[in-house]
Amino acid sequence: MIINGGTRSYSTIQKRAFQLFIYGLGFESRSTKIASLLQPDTKIFALKMPEIRIHAYDRNVRFANTRGHAVISDFKDFIDSVLPTWFERRRSGHVKIGFDISSLNRLMLVEILIQLARLCREGDEIEVYYCPAAYEEPNWQFPQIEKLGPINPAFSCFNSDPTRPLCLVFGAGFEAGFSVGIISQLEPMLSYCLWGTGVDRRYDRAVRRANFDFQFTGFNTKTISYDIKDPKGAFSQIESIVYGLTRDYRIIIIPMGPKLFTFLAALIGMTYFGDVAVWRVQHSRISPPDSIPGTFCIGTALDISLMKEFSALAESANTEARTTLALGTSDLA
Amino acid sequence: MSSAPAVFESFNARLLSLEEVGQTFVSSPFLPAIASPNHTAVLGPRGSGKTTLLKMLTLPALLRWPDPSRDELLEKMNFLAVYVPSSLTWNADYRGFSGKQMSAEASDLISVSLFRHNVLFALLDTWREAARPTLNHNKAFAPFFLPIEATAEADLVRKLALHWELEVEISTVGGLKAAISGRIRLLQRLSVTAAHLGIGLDQLLAEHKFLSAHFLDDFSSFADFLQDAYEFRLKLALCFDEVEIAPDAIANSILKMPRSIDQRFFVKFSAAPYVGVAATLKEASIPTQRQDYDFVLLSSFSPKETRGFSEALFGAISEKYKVYQPSERILGASLIDDASKEVTTFPVDRYGAKGAHQKRFNSLFEHDPTFRAYVTPRNINIDDLSEGSENQRAALIRKIIWPVLIREEFLFRQEGTKEQARQKRRFRSTDRVADIYTGAGSLFAICEGNPRRIIGLIEPMIKSYHDRSLAQKPGAVQRSLQKELIEEMIAAYFALVSTVPISGDIAGINSLVDVISRVGNYFKDSVLGVEFNPDPVLSFIIDEKLPPLLRELIGRGINIGAFVIADVSKAVNVPYRLGEIVGLKARLSNIFAPHFKLPLAGGRTVNLSTILERRPRAGLQPLLQLFGEKI
Numbered sequence: 001m002i003i004n005g006g007t008r009s010y011s012t013i014q015k016r017a018f019q020l021f022i023y024g025l026g027f028e029s030r031s032t033k034i035a036s037l038l039q040p041d042t043k044i045f046a047l048k049m050p051e052i053r054i055h056a057y058d059r060n061v062r063f064a065n066t067r068g069h070a071v072i073s074d075f076k077d078f079i080d081s082v083l084p085t086w087f088e089r090r091r092s093g094h095v096k097i098g099f100d101i102s103s104l105n106r107l108m109l110v111e112i113l114i115q116l117a118r119l120c121r122e123g124d125e126i127e128v129y130y131c132p133a134a135y136e137e138p139n140w141q142f143p144q145i146e147k148l149g150p151i152n153p154a155f156s157c158f159n160s161d162p163t164r165p166l167c168l169v170f171g172a173g174f175e176a177g178f179s180v181g182i183i184s185q186l187e188p189m190l191s192y193c194l195w196g197t198g199v200d201r202r203y204d205r206a207v208r209r210a211n212f213d214f215q216f217t218g219f220n221t222k223t224i225s226y227d228i229k230d231p232k233g234a235f236s237q238i239e240s241i242v243y244g245l246t247r248d249y250r251i252i253i254i255p256m257g258p259k260l261f262t263f264l265a266a267l268i269g270m271t272y273f274g275d276v277a278v279w280r281v282q283h284s285r286i287s288p289p290d291s292i293p294g295t296f297c298i299g300t301a302l303d304i305s306l307m308k309e310f311s312a313l314a315e316s317a318n319t320e321a322r323t324t325l326a327l328g329t330s331d332l333a
Numbered sequence: 334m335s336s337a338p339a340v341f342e343s344f345n346a347r348l349l350s351l352e353e354v355g356q357t358f359v360s361s362p363f364l365p366a367i368a369s370p371n372h373t374a375v376l377g378p379r380g381s382g383k384t385t386l387l388k389m390l391t392l393p394a395l396l397r398w399p400d401p402s403r404d405e406l407l408e409k410m411n412f413l414a415v416y417v418p419s420s421l422t423w424n425a426d427y428r429g430f431s432g433k434q435m436s437a438e439a440s441d442l443i444s445v446s447l448f449r450h451n452v453l454f455a456l457l458d459t460w461r462e463a464a465r466p467t468l469n470h471n472k473a474f475a476p477f478f479l480p481i482e483a484t485a486e487a488d489l490v491r492k493l494a495l496h497w498e499l500e501v502e503i504s505t506v507g508g509l510k511a512a513i514s515g516r517i518r519l520l521q522r523l524s525v526t527a528a529h530l531g532i533g534l535d536q537l538l539a540e541h542k543f544l545s546a547h548f549l550d551d552f553s554s555f556a557d558f559l560q561d562a563y564e565f566r567l568k569l570a571l572c573f574d575e576v577e578i579a580p581d582a583i584a585n586s587i588l589k590m591p592r593s594i595d596q597r598f599f600v601k602f603s604a605a606p607y608v609g610v611a612a613t614l615k616e617a618s619i620p621t622q623r624q625d626y627d628f629v630l631l632s633s634f635s636p637k638e639t640r641g642f643s644e645a646l647f648g649a650i651s652e653k654y655k656v657y658q659p660s661e662r663i664l665g666a667s668l669i670d671d672a673s674k675e676v677t678t679f680p681v682d683r684y685g686a687k688g689a690h691q692k693r694f695n696s697l698f699e700h701d702p703t704f705r706a707y708v709t710p711r712n713i714n715i716d717d718l719s720e721g722s723e724n725q726r727a728a729l730i731r732k733i734i735w736p737v738l739i740r741e742e743f744l745f746r747q748e749g750t751k752e753q754a755r756q757k758r759r760f761r762s763t764d765r766v767a768d769i770y771t772g773a774g775s776l777f778a779i780c781e782g783n784p785r786r787i788i789g790l791i792e793p794m795i796k797s798y799h800d801r802s803l804a805q806k807p808g809a810v811q812r813s814l815q816k817e818l819i820e821e822m823i824a825a826y827f828a829l830v831s832t833v834p835i836s837g838d839i840a841g842i843n844s845l846v847d848v849i850s851r852v853g854n855y856f857k858d859s860v861l862g863v864e865f866n867p868d869p870v871l872s873f874i875i876d877e878k879l880p881p882l883l884r885e886l887i888g889r890g891i892n893i894g895a896f897v898i899a900d901v902s903k904a905v906n907v908p909y910r911l912g913e914i915v916g917l918k919a920r921l922s923n924i925f926a927p928h929f930k931l932p933l934a935g936g937r938t939v940n941l942s943t944i945l946e947r948r949p950r951a952g953l954q955p956l957l958q959l960f961g962e963k964i
Binding site: 142143144145146147153156157158159160161162163165166176177178180181182184185186187189212215216217218317320 | 345347348420421454514517518521522524525526528529785788789793818821822824825827828829830831832834835843844846
C-alpha cells in the first residue's frame with residue numbers, strides 16, 4: 001500500500017506541486033503547519049474540527065480564511081458531494097493529492113482515505129503527511145473511555161470467522177493505562193502492542209510509562225516497536241504480523257498512539273478488507289494539550305493501484321449487500 | 334501461535350478449553366451448589382471463577398478433573414450441561430460504528446439471532462462431546478453417552494438441520510457446524526449493511542426468515558431430537574456465561590427462562606453481581622432468590638472466608654513449580670497471619686512483650702496522644718497485651734488491631750527525636766506499598782479469593798521462590814518484589830476501572846475512578862484522622878439518596894470488582910431480587926487498601942451518599958499521585 005515514506009524537511013514540501021490538499025483545521029498549532037507551505041495555486045480543503053477555542057484555534061481559522069482555503073464545516077457533505085465533485089471536474093491527466101493527517105480525528109482520516117481510494121484514478125498520486133508534535137509532558141490522568149467499536153463499516157471484520165479467538169493489535173500511546181484497560185475489557189487470547197518510537201526519546205519514555213512499562217501481566221501480549229519515521233517499514237512490519245494472525249484469529253486493530261498508526265491501521269484494514277477490524281476508542285479529554293509542530297514531518301506515497309483494488313472489493317461487497325437486501329444504490333464503503 | 338496459553342499463564346477461563354479447565358480445577362466450595370438440580374444464578378465480579386464453574390459442569394471438564402469427589406457429584410447431576418459461551422459480537426455496542434446506527438429493533442433482532450447461532454454451536458458441541466466413546470467406559474459418565482455411529486451420522490445431522498432450519502452442504506457434524514458458521518457471517522454482514530443503509534426490521538425479516546427463529550425453540554427441538562434418537566431422558570442444563578455483556582433482549586430472555594421453559598431444562602447463568610437489566614423488567618418478572626433461581630455469590634465480604642480456597646489454589650500453582658512449602662514459608666508471614674494465629678497456635682506470643690502487635694501498640698502509644706487518650710481510661714496494659722483473658726483481649730485489643738497497625742505504620746515520623754515525632758503528625762514517607770500488605774495472609778486478603786488475582790499476583794512470586802531456590806538462595810520471596818507486584822496490579826486495576834463508561838451527567842462525579850477515590854479517601858481519613866478512631870468507617874450502604882445514574886455506576890463498579898457486596902444469597906427476611914442494589918452493604922475491594930492505606934478488615938458503615946456529599950480533594954486522579962515516578 002505504501003510506495004515510499006520517511007522524514008521530510010519542511011522546505012521540500014514547498015516544492016511539491018499538489019492540485020489538491022486536505023488538512024484538519026483544529027486547535028493544534030501543527031494543524032496549519034504544512035498547509036502554510038503550499039504553493040498558492042493548490043486547491044486546499046480545510047476540514048473544520050469541532051470548535052474548541054483553545055490553543056491555536058482562532059489563529060488557525062483566521063489563517064485558513066485569509067489564505068482562501070475552502071473551509072469545510074459539514075464533513076458528510078464534503079465526503080458525499082464536495083470531494084466527488086472536485087474529482088468529476090478535474091482536468092484530464094493525473095493529479096497529485098496531499099493529505100495532512102496530523103490534526104484530523106480518526107474517523108475523518110479513515111473516511112477520507114476510503115473516499116480517495118474510490119475517487120482516484122490509476123496514475124494519480126497521493127501523499128500523506130504527518131507532523132509529529134514537539135514533546136510536551138502528558139498530564140498522566142486516566143482518561144475515561146466513552147466508546148469502543150468499529151471505526152467504519154468497511155473495517156468491522158464482517159467476513160471473519162466467528163469461531164476464532166480474538167487477537168488485538170493496538171498502538172500504544174501516552175494515555176495512562178489506556179491499553180491495559182482495553183486489554184482487560186476485551187480479554188483477547190493474544191495481543192500485540194505496537195510502540196511507535198524514534199521521534200523523541202522523551203515520548204518513548206512517556207509511552208513506556210503510560211503503559212506500565214509494557215507489563216501486561218496476565219495477558220498474552222507481545223510488545224513490538226516500530227519506527228515512526230519509517231512508515232513503509234512500519235506498515236510492512238504490522239502487515240506481516242497481521243498476515244500471520246489472520247488464519248487463526250479474529251483480529252481487531254485499535255489505533256491508539258500517533259495518528260500515523262491510525263493511518264497504517266486503515267491501510268491494513270483495506271488490505272484485509274472484511275477480515276480485519278479497525279476500531280476506534282473515544283475517550284474524554286478534560287484539557288487536550290496543544291501539539292506544536294516538531295522540526296520535521298513524515299511523508300508517505302500511497303500505491304494507487306492497491307487502493308483501487310480495495311475500492312473494487314468494497315464495491316463488490318456493496319453489490320452483494322444490495323442483492324442480499326434488494327436495495328438501491330447506497331454503499332457499504 | 335494459535336495454541337492456547339499454558340494453564341495458569343492465562344488468568345481467564347474463557348481462554349481455556351473445557352478440558353484444560355477440568356484438568357486444573359481447584360475444588361471450589363461453590364461447585365456443589367452450582368451443580369445442584371435447580372435453576373441457578375452464579376454471581377461474581379471479574380475473575381471470581383464464574384466461567385470456570387460453569388465450564389466444570391460439562392462432560393469434557395468433568396472427564397479431566399482428577400478429583401475423588403467427581404463421581405459422587407456426577408451421580409447427583411441428573412442433567413447434561415450445555416455450555417453457552419459469551420461473545421463480543423452479541424453486543425451491539427461493539428458492532429456499531431460511528432455515524433449511522435441501526436434501529437433498536439433491528440439491532441435486537443440481529444443480536445438475538447447471533448446469540449441463537451452461538452447456542453446452536455453450543456448444542457452441537459455438547460452432542461459431539463457426549464459422543465466420546467470414553468464416556469461409555471466409565472460408569473458415572475455412561476448415562477450421558479450419546480454415540481454418533483458413522484452409519485447414522487448423516488441421518489442424525491439431517492434431522493437436526495431440519496429442526497434448526499439450516500441447509501447443510503455435507504451431512505456431517507462438521508458440515509452442520511459450517512452451516513452455522515456461514516449463518517453467523519451472514520449476520521455480521523447484515524449487521525453492517527443494515528446499519529449503514531438504514532434497513533429496518535420489516536425488511537430484514539422479509540428477506541431472511543430465519544431471523545425470526547428463537548433459541549428457546551432450538552432447545553426444545555434439541556431435547557426432542559435427543560429423545561427420538563437416543564431415548565435420552567435426562568434433563569438439559571443450559572449454562573449461559575457472562576450474561577451481563579449480553580444485550581438486554583437476550584439477557585431478558587435468559588432471566589425469564591425459568592418461567593417460560595418446560596420441565597426438561599434447568600437454566601444456569603453466570604453474571605456479574607449487578608444485573609442492571611433485571612431492574613428494567615416488569616415488577617413481577619424480576620428474578621428472585623429461590624423463587625426463580627438459587628443465587629450463588631462468588632465473592633465474600635470477609636477475606637477470612639476465602640483463605641481456604643486461596644491456600645488450595647496457591648498449592649495447585651506451587652505444584653506446577655514443584656514447590657512444596659506452605660504459603661507462609663514462601664511468602665513470609667504477614668500481620669494477618671499474626672492475628673489469626675493468636676487464636677489458635679500462639680495465644681500469648683503476639684501480644685507478649687516481644688510480640689509484633691505489642692511493639693506496634695507501644696510505638697503508637699508513644700507517638701499518638703489521641704491513642705493514649707483512648708487507651709488510658711480503658712485500663713489496657715500497654716506494656717503487656719497478653720494480660721487478661723481471651724475474651725477481654727477480643728473486646729479491647731483485637732477489635733482495634735487494624736486501626737493501630739495502620740496509624741502506627743503511616744501516621745507518625747519515626748525519624749528524629751521522640752519529642753519531634755510527637756510534635757509532627759504527618760504521613761510517613763514510606764514506600765508506595767507498605768510492608769503490612771505483604772506476606773501470605775495480607776496477599777490472600779488483597780486477592781479476596783479471586784482466582785484471577787491470585788494467579789496474577791502470586792504466581793510470579795512462587796516462580797521467584799522457585800528460581801531463587803535453584804540458585805541456592807533460600808528464604809521467602811523478598812518483600813520488595815511483593816510490593817512491586819502489588820503496585821503493578823493496582824495500577825492495572827485502576828486502568829481497567831477507567832474503562833468503565835459513565836452514563837450521562839452525574840453531578841460532580843467524573844468517573845468510577847472518581848467515586849473510588851472519594852470513598853477511599855473518606856475511609857482513609859476515618860482511620861488516619863486527627864483522633865484515634867477504634868471503629869473507623871470502612872463500608873457503605875448503597876442508599877436511596879443516590880441518583881439512578883450513580884447507582885448504575887456503582888453497579889458497574891461491583892461488576893468489575895471494585896466494590897464488594899455482602900452476600901445477597903443469604904438474605905433471609907426479604908429474598909434478594911436480581912438487579913436491586915439499593916440497601917446493600919458494600920466496601921472497597923481490598924486491592925485498593927495499599928493505595929488508600931486502609932485496613933484489610935471491615936469497619937463501620939455509613940451511607941454512600943454521605944461519603945459523596947463531602948467535597949472531593951483537588952487533583953485526586955493523576956497517575957503520578959498514585960505511583961509517583963514508578964510508572
